[in-house]
Amino acid sequence: MTVQSPARTDALVYRAPLQVLAKKDASDCVTELELVDPSGEVLPAWKPGAHLEIHLPSGLSRQYSLCSSPTDSGSYRLGILKDPNSRGGSQEVHEKIEAGDILEVTGPRNHFPLVESAEYHFIAAGIGITPMIPMMEEAERNGKDWKLTYMGRSRTSMAFWSELADKYPGKVDIRPDDECGFPDLAALTGTPREGVKIYACGPEGLLRALESLTAESWPAGTLHLERFAPKPVVAAAKTSFTVKLALSGIDIEVPEDRNIVEVAEEAGAPVIFSCMEGTCGTCETRIISGQADHRDSILSDEEKESNEMMMICVSRSACDVLELEI
Template identity: 75%
Template sequence: MTSETMIRPAATLTRQPLQVRAKRTASDGVVELELVHPDGAALPGWQPGAHIELHLPSGLSRQYSLCGNPDDTSSYRLGILSAPASRGGSSYVHVGLAENDILEVSGPRNNFELVLAPEYHFIAAGIGVTPMMPMLEEAERQGAGWKLTYMGRSRSSMAFWQELADKYPGRIDIRPDDEFGFPDLGALLGDPRDGVKIYACGPEGLLRALEGICAAWPAGTLHLERFAPKEPAAAPAPAISFRVKLALSGMELEVPAGRSIVEVAEQAGAPVIFSCMEGTCGTCETRILCGEADHRDSILSDEEKAANEMMMICVSRSKSDVLELEL
């Protein structure tokens, strides 16, 4: 998983300097990085599905899924796709970054946690395989049934496929488009049934198709991680002004139609932490104490949005005249 954003200088994020211990080619267009603490100190722990955020010298911030072993606290492993249409983050990592360089890193954070289940079907396309790699290990550890369907343009573009095939012989369904074409997702998933969790990461077209197919499955079956903000099926309701109470800061603020909660709270001096400003990274997730949120993020599931317990204050707004937050 990757998403590219600009870090605003006023944001306060816990960072640490990490050193590039190794940089190598993982496939056509993908490099693999190993990051370590310069002094050899242990790194913060994480669980499958977590990502870290790299803060680049240009001011760009990028989030990348961790694809190593969560039990290894000596290093972080990343797979990073070259994205020519990006704003320069991936090109810096591919071209400008060298072994032994120091990067500022924050995290890990996890918006894609692996829910305990007796059976999993993991579906990855391209660089979307990275969050799946530690999930496979965890599913093995749990003794759960699982399979991975891994898609891509060609084997040469599909990072880590040989490593996975060697590690789990007969368990990985490698489906490059130039050999198989685009798969029949409905046939791959089979009939709807209880006890299965489907985890998917890849391009928006794949995720949209899975959402349509899994609408017939039990609620909570499908878990997705997106590279970029989800395109709404319909235009969102027009933004209107509302008031927000910050319970911990003792403030009540007006949020006008053209501004976000993050922007208004930051200007008032509240201790907000944020990054992407597009509802994909989860940094600004905040608990709702009172009121109903107008959820516009690409992280929370439909069930989580309906529960109305948490919201991403960088993009989401309020359906209530007043919204009270634990902030």
């Protein structure tokens, strides 16, 4: 089954039940799931950086990066951290999901695409390794110059490290904190230069440090990030505003204590959403006119500046009237 997706993602998004073919430990805190179509059908194609949304039996929905090979059309692999601060999703996967179970999934969607570059430096910490695995495969297949810096609490906590070190000898730098301490990011990234893309995923502290480092001396557009939690945002005070839903022919008033998704859904508009935190990209919507007050953790500074798209679960309007393609 397919459903229409927002404009910036693929035109169609697959939604169907998949079966857990296998479940095993990838580290002392990460479980690995392999998902297949129960009838043996080929799965939709995807590109590095894509994620799946898993709809769990409890009713919770969570997004997890695909860490299998994009060339494998028969199965999807996910690595899922048992987060001590979990709101229940990862705990349910670890404790209740078993091989043979059927899970409803939506996707793949991709808001972290691998853009063209002569050279890549992949930087991962903890479960942030998952989106990097297919990216490294793609870079290797295309003959690109690349390397991985993989950090974590200890080797026992770091999923897939041995697999990656064996597959890419000389290109993978494994840096457990208990062996190496916290890294000097300036030394690891080296001299600022053109022609390099830095891809990073991991805890907020690491990502903020890389943002600060690259903003000072690296060319604009060097750093590409994926966040698993909302980025702290310093935004203007919330005010009420009007949204014109162009395709639905409806005008809605969004008060200061509510968001566009909630009000549009109540008005009967066909909105698609999931995380309600500005991290999954499901609700991405095209702006026809007006200026958005961007509060998401997905769009780059350049994309926000272009004012073409917005995440309507958290972002608001910076003007009195905003017109959207809904």
